[in-house]
Amino acid sequence: MIACPFWHITNYWKLTGRQAALPAKRKPRSMTSGDHPRILIIEDELPIRKFLRISLESHGFEVAETDTAAKGIGHAASEPPDAVVLDLGLPDQDGLTVIQRLREWSQVPIIVLSARGRESDKIAALDAGADDYLTKPFGIGELMARLRVALRHSAHLGAKSDAAVFHVGNLIIDQERREILLDGEPVRLTPTEYRLLLVLVRNAGKVITHRQLLKEVWGPNSVSENQYLRVYMGQLRRKLESDPARPRYLITEPGVGYRLVDE
Secondary structure, eight states: OOOSHHHHHHHHHHHHOOOOOOOOOOOOOOOOTTOOOEEEEEOSOHHHHHHHHHHHHHTTOEEEEESSHHHHHHHHHHSOOSEEEEOSBOSSSBHHHHHHHHHTTOOOOEEEEESOOOHHHHHHHHHHTOSEEEESSOOHHHHHHHHHHHHHHHHHHTOHHHHSEEEETTEEEETTTTEEEETTEEOOOOHHHHHHHHHHHHTTTSOEEHHHHHHHHHOGGGTTOHHHHHHHHHHHHHHHOSSTTSOSSEEEETTTEEEEOOO
């Protein structure tokens, strides 16, 4: 058990279901070229924790680990990590609760690593605020790639210089000028296409669920109108992809949502 004030706060939540005072918001740790990103593993299965620790450390990460939701939340409050790898099936609380609690005061990247493989589980975790979702069994190479994407996305959010102009491959999106260039040539979008693209840009590298996109672009009364997304994503791909059938930038996460690549 981690002895810190937030431990008592989480127990208060658990016992009463009411929200107590939150810790002061912390700025993300600024990483220089000599720093090693710090990853917090919240996983109750010891063999998986050991495997993750060895794998992450071999790739240059610093690692902390806990085996319950309450300890994980407490550790994230007392020693803020650069990213969290989270199991959903924890012994004291569901991992969704961890995501919701962390999102009340932190924007740390959260990658879910779970045996739950149903689309509904993935959607629930992403809607709660997770940045990505991998199903067990998983490949360590893919986990490392997803971690790198999440860390880049987090760094971009904290850098004002990256907020106005998004650049990936031959695609440039200048939000200040409302200008889109593909291979150096301007691309004209309808207002709805542009709003949809901006939501993806502001969450580049992150899976955005159908429900999230529909809510932000068309409003809360349209969250079940998936045909809107299919039509407008098709239009965006025809304008931004050299081969819309094999997209380079606008990636489909089947049954879940979409991701705009950021590399």
